[in-house]
Amino acid sequence: MTQQDFIDLYEKYISGNCTPDEIKQLEAYRDGFQLRDLPWSAEMGDKQEVKQEILSKLNTGITPPGKKTFKNYWIAAAAAIAIFTIGLVLMLEQKAQLSPDKLVKNPSSAGKGPVVPGFNKATLTLSDGSNIDLNDSKNGTLSKQGGVSVGKLGDGKLVYDINGAKTKKAAVLYNTITTPRGGQYQVVLSDGTKVWLNAASSLKFPAIFTGNERNVELSGEAYFEVAKNKDKPFKVAVNNMNIEVLGTHFNVNAYNDENAIKTTLLEGSVKLKTGNQQAYLKPGQQATLGQQQMFNIRPVNTEDAVAWKNGYFVFNNENIQSIMKKISRWYDVEVVYEGKVDERDFGGTASRFGSVTEVLKLLELTGTVHFKMEGRRITVMP
Template sequence: MEQERLNLLIEKYHSAGLSTEEREELDNWFHELSIPGSDITEWIAEANGEEVIANEMFSDFINRKETPQRTSRLIYFKWAAAAVFAACLFGAGYYLLTSKNIEPAKQTIVSNEKKIVPGGNKAILTLASGEKVILEDVQKGSVATQGDIAINKIADGSIEYNASGKKDITEEIAYNVLTTPVGGQYHITLSDGTGVWLNASSSIKYPSKFIGNQRKVEITGEAYFEVTHNESAPFRVLAGKQMVEDIGTAFNINSYDNEPSLKTTLVEGKARVTNNNESFILDPGQQTQLNPNDQKLRLVSGVDVGEVIAWRNGLFKFNNASLPEVMRQVARWYNVKVQYEGKLENRKFNGEIARKTSLQEMLEIFSYLNYEFIIDQQQQTLTIKQHN
């Protein structure tokens, strides 16, 4: 297929003008590339309108052969820049990742043929008794019962707390803790119906059931909340010394220790954020940033909410992000320690990448941007260098 013909077909795809024969032609072209896991509909949709593939990319991609590999401990991948970019764009379920001053790729280095897989639905539930339950080892159904509350695993990656029908005469609060490891995520529905999504390396401490006129939980790391509002029983989240109070709300809190600030972002409704004597009521699209050094709250408007909660939707999303910002997310999701050698160029990145992508596939995009990566799987380290 000629380059111009390909561009025309994709343009007609976007305008819903493809005939049955043209759609078959486009499908056949795509599937002849034999890229595992590819889906043309998903790719075009996620390409966000970036339908024009450069002639060089098209040519390199069509003529791409399997990359020869060395069978030693370290295996070297040396791909043409356009081929790397196009292969990742088609095969990994993400759209254009761009950076200023793009230069040709040299090579990416990995430790062996086995790909480092992304994180998944993993968490440990610590019951009030101190018993620990590894949730990925538990089948769907009953996990435990505490008083009149039944804890059930309703799906892979999700548990919920419901009234069991058992009479409970005690009014003691029984606290549970849900903890995700590095490379883990989990969803929980609390006894009041509030939904909480935990990102990697995070935790939430909460009562198995809420008693009285207050609902309070504590988190570390990152969590997204969809709160069941109850004016007579305010819902409050403690993250460090900061308190977030629901006023009919969906919000995200990022409180990782290695981030420069604690960020609370309102998605829907209203929320009050308080730290010491400072307090802000947020509207959707607003964010508070708490500086850990001076403990001052700063209010920011016009935040890209989609970027903030991309992890909740199975994506990495970068909007003018620096390499360290990107790699902090990579480290938490792929369970690797990131280190840098030498001085790196100050680049900014924009785009989306599916969190289901393997680490090697993700790094292929960045090798296109003239970085070199060394993965030591035994030490769980990722070393990043700038090509000379």
Template sequence: MLRERLQYLVNRYFNGTCTEDEQKELARWIDSARNDDTLKELLEEAWSGYKPDVAMPGEMSERILSAVFEEERPKTRPLHRLQRWWPAAAAAVVLLLAGAAYLFRGAGEGNPVAEQPRYRNEVPAGGNKAVLTLGDGTVITLDSAANGILAQQGNVQVVKTAKGQLSYQGNGAFGNANALNTMRTPRGGEYRLTLPDGTRVWLNAASSITFPVAFADHERAVKISGEVYFEVAPNKARPFRVTTGNTTVEVLGTHFNINAYEGEAAIKTTLLEGAVKVNTAYERTVLEPGQQARVTGSGKMSVADDVDLDEVMAWKNGYFQFNDADMPSVMRQLENWYDITVTYEGGWVPDRSFGGGMQRSLPLSKVLKILEENNVKFKIEGRNITVLK
């Protein structure tokens, strides 16, 4: 999805249809690419895949682009003809190839955001962190455990792979359900897991999943908290059921995301592929791809069709994505990922909305400076963040 997002932003920018928020987002990706070969590659591919709506005849645009590409590209690389927006396109290519770092001016601000003494320390981004509790009470800290077999449970081996993921391997995936295992990620952590049936699971920060080492003969049942994404292994004979709070999601084989953090207004189940049934004590519905079921604390359910899937799946793909998000919802995401505590000076919550995306690998100070482009200020003291008046 990151590849598609970059292609979308580059096309929008070159075609002159980019919003201000999208321009800021593209600038941040470009800035990040300076020390990220993978991202640099994606940006190059996005440029290569650029398709203008209207080609601009004449040689002026090619002369400019030739000068831009002179030192960076092989002499045989074909040049794209640009449309009437060629000045913006040429500037964008300079940024793409040089990785120039800059910040857009905030609304109503006369100067770029600069270093401030309010930032007294650096808080690093989260990473692969989780704790596994076995059925016998054994606790394994996964981020510090060595790769290889961590435990043997019946016919199933619990293995930490070289990629820092957990996998349940063996021929005991089904039978009599035995003692439950629980994986928990702390704030500032995320982790991947492959269940005994082959289902792949991604846990966001401050989340958990409880599951048996061997699923029952008639169903595959797990419980979660926080935010979890599933790619369920197909098995028509054994439905896969996820329970969280007052909501149960039933599938046979599909891809979906559940956001069930405490403090959110609703439990959100978003379907990316296949079909799922969402049940409460009072209602049930079947989702189609692209739909999202929202269940409130009282059990009331609604279904949304206009879901931004990039925003929903941004955490799994390694970035934040905000689509007209308010201040509290943005700060809740930062609290979970950076393991920080956020307070509002004088209890005043700024009436701001945020759009665009940024990498989750950025240190906290850079993220806050990006948010400050929207006329809001922060102070960092240890892991305590204050939103200033």
């Protein structure tokens, strides 16, 4: 049975029209599934661990609420593999061919031309107001500011190196790194803190941290691995909220077109503050700050929050509007709605480096939503 045969049969199954013989075909397909052996290199990590991770991801494939549930777990897993993660079965291959550090410049993704996945691109604005296009600039030293060397590496990374500069007497020179829609980038700050920026995001920070605090400002989404320094807390200002840490790993989602700011803690501890409200997070918790300016804290799967950094889309009980915002930012496309679209939630996982048309086709297989694509505009229909 081919993948397409299975897809057709699965659609028939969830509609309740499968014959007993066809259900037996689904059962037979179970024994035929295995991940292909693909070319492997050391930079891709431990082969067996990655395979197990992919299998785990595949088992969470998209499932529309209200549809028939499978009586056997293995059928659900097989359906997940065939329906929402056809492209993800090739993830091992994609890691070698389409990982962010291997994607080349593509001017067509900047609002014109064919729709392609996002890649490493950003603009660095220096303290004097000058801009450096990180996509066009060569690897190596880009600037020197107050004893700090700013260098671009070949894997979509910007590094600030103090090189023995005297931080206490250094002038405060603010820089800003900005990713466009369809872009992402990583920056290593002068204290060693690592920051990954998602699409349509920006981070303002000093070339050298002076004084008793390390202060930065975020717009959009970023994942932080903060260098530990008990004498100098690290603070992130985002909209009307502040995050304070000493050394920790956390993700912040604070896009202006979202209804809430979400802070997810993976390691260490953080203090959140807005107005007279404050909250503390433990690893494995997420704080949501909505329009009512009250913190709502709950346990979450932290892998979902940082899936974007690791090359995945993860939709966990999200409506189509939330899903399409992610797709719009990453593929740099316009999204419009036509008619009354189903408000139920979806769940699923897919590679961020696949074709947008494949992601849309897989969503359509739920039978609850349809798409029309014209140039860089996607119309969502019931």
